[in-house]
Amino acid sequence: MSKVKAVFDVAPLLEDHWTGISNVIGAIAEKAIADDRIDWTFCYEILPLPRPLIEKLLGDQSGAHSGGLFHDAAINGRSLDFLQAREYVAVFPHVKPVRRYFRKEALIVHDLSPLLTPSYHNQDNIDHFANRIKHDIESSDHYFCVSEATRGDVELYFQCPREKTSVIRLGTSFDPCDLSLALDGARRGITVEPYVVVLGTLEPRKNAAIVLEFLLENPQFGRDYKFIFIGRDGWMDEKGRLLRLLVENGIPTEQVVFTGFVPPEQRAILLANCAFCIYPSFFEGFGLPILEAATLNKFTVCSNASSMPEVAPDRSIFFDPNSLDEFSEAMYIAHRCALIGRSSRTSLADTLRRGREAGWDQCYGEIARWVLETA
Missing domain, CATH: 3.40.50 (Rossmann fold)
Known part of the structure; x- marks a missing residue:
């Protein structure tokens, strides 16, 4: 045949x-x-x-x-x-x-x-x-x-x-070698400066500015965590706008990092070792980074708009992307969850299992x- x-x-x-x-x-x-x-x-x-x-x-x-x-x-x-x-x-x-x-x-x-x-x-x-x-x-x-x-x-x-x-x-498809390397530091008890990851291409729809607005009203949070924006530069000079907001509002630039595009192995390391993730987008067709974070057992402070509630609701802390108050509340919930979760370590076997389930x-x-x- x-x-x-x-x-x-x-x-x-x-x-x-x-x-x-x-x-x-x-x-x-x-x-x-x-x-x-x-x-x-x-x-x-x-x-x-x-x-x-x-x-x-x-x-x-x-x-x-x-x-x-x-x-x-x-x-x-x-x-x-x-x-x-x-x-x-x-x-x-x-x-x-x-x-x-x-x-x-x-x-x-x-x-x-x-x-x-x-x-x-x-x-x-x-x-x-x-x-x-x-x-x-x-x-x-x-x-x-x-x-x-x-x-x-x-x-x-x-x-x-x-x-x-x-x-x-x-689905997600992390390379097992990348996952093993990403989880190695946690297994050996290596500590790094606490940080959160802001996910998504730097373009207006991703709503990254709400993170800086939150830091302006909650400076202590910026002293507790470094904020790492991982995602390539997009359109309409969104990165330039964010940098200007930092300078104009006196937000310490050493607490905010823009990595640009990162390859899969580095992305796995950053996600696996962060306190939690942020995905504040106004609109998404799916929201794949939310699923990637959940596969690595991380909570995501996540918009409740369009498709995003479908992705990983059990590992998401939802907020209205137009509400700074709701975003602030979600951030403090995620902070508490991160403190509770510090003593628990996810194993490679558990991560690979979640990866298969979300494949x-x-x-x-x-x-x-x-x-x-x-x-």
């Missing part, structure tokens, strides 16, 4: 730094490679990519060192022509480079934030998204939504029938089911 032929557009994997969508596509691609039921062709748009390139991208978790292999594929390869494409079903990760080109097409919808919260995006981003998403959805046979909140938005704003939508819950099987399984049923 011949395998089902399917295409998966992995263009985001060519980005130098994997964050957000790139991480999601990488995790799905790793599951797809191991699936012997489906004959997956991995493409850059409609250009098939050789398996060695895909394996290198997944191994590096970055596209920064794969330019030579991609160049060879682009020069020597041939795009799938229209007649070939009619033999395949296709899954697109975010933006469709072609429409109604393959026999059946599915679109992964991460969020509709440029349309629903335009004030947090630059105009180019809004225009690009708005000019594409309607036609991308109209030309698709199925929509994989990363949360129930996103599914509801797609159904409401584009009148998509529920039977054409499904939820692919995102990518459900996400990929839903995609594979649609591919197999569509065949």
